[in-house]
Amino acid sequence: MLTLYDFMDSGNGYKVRLVLAALDIPYKLVECDILKGETRTPEFLARNPNGRIPTLQLEDGSFLAESGAIIWYLADGTPLAPKDRKARAETLQWMFFEQYSHEPNIAVARFWKHYLPKLSPLQEMDLPNRMKGGYAALDVMEKHLATRRFFVDDRYGLADIALYAYTHVAHEGEFDLSKYANINAWMARVAGQPKHVTISHKN
Incomplete structure (x- = not known):
């Protein structure tokens, strides 16, 4: 196991x-x-x-x-990972985007705001840049989702899972998601997937 x-x-x-x-x-x-x-x-x-x-x-x-x-x-080999060459590359594109442009800003701001009792002076100085970068990533996602239900091939897959993980808790980093209608609709679709579990779920 x-x-x-x-x-x-x-x-x-x-x-x-x-x-x-x-x-x-x-x-x-x-x-x-x-x-x-x-x-x-x-x-x-x-x-x-x-x-x-x-x-x-x-x-x-x-x-x-x-x-x-x-x-x-x-x-790999399941419907979550596309078989088509371009769709696989697009999935990896969004996964790299999440790790390079999304997670370093949204996840870090969430950790600082939600888990630390107090920010260090350096963190306080860096936080506006983290927030700016996080909103920039959300803007890219919002535009992409304007004409799609999911990120790649209009079907639920690894790109959605990678991006959903920190987006759906972005409010814990004090990101305001209220203006992101497409992201909110997409998050609802992800949460509605069969066998979906919450972040605190234990097997």
Whole structure:
């Protein structure tokens, strides 16, 4: 059986749990509290030298890290990962966008605002740039969704899962999603998918 090392409030970990649930893949969940440094222990670093969740232990005992790599591994050959060459590339395009333009701003602002008792002076100085970058990413998504129900091939897939994870909790970073009608409609469609689980769901 697969073993997922995860922190339940992590959007990156949530992506993996969304795929596991959608595909009915059984797994064992091992929670690691990143706020208590549980991913920095020698035992965890032996599994993932980068000291981050999610980390997935495969049936053969090997480990796979990085949420994008994990969800692609799990979904390859299923309807969540397109077979068409261009659609696969477009899926990866949105997954790279999420990790480069979306997550570093929206997820970081969420962590700072939602989990830290107080920001450092450096964080206070950097926060406006994080907010600006987050809104810029949301603007790109909103425009793309103006003529589509989902991000690639108009069908639910890995691009939607990758982007939904932190978008649907962006308000915890004090992002105002009220002006993003297309994003809100898309989030409702994602939440309405069969076997959808919430971010706090435990297997």
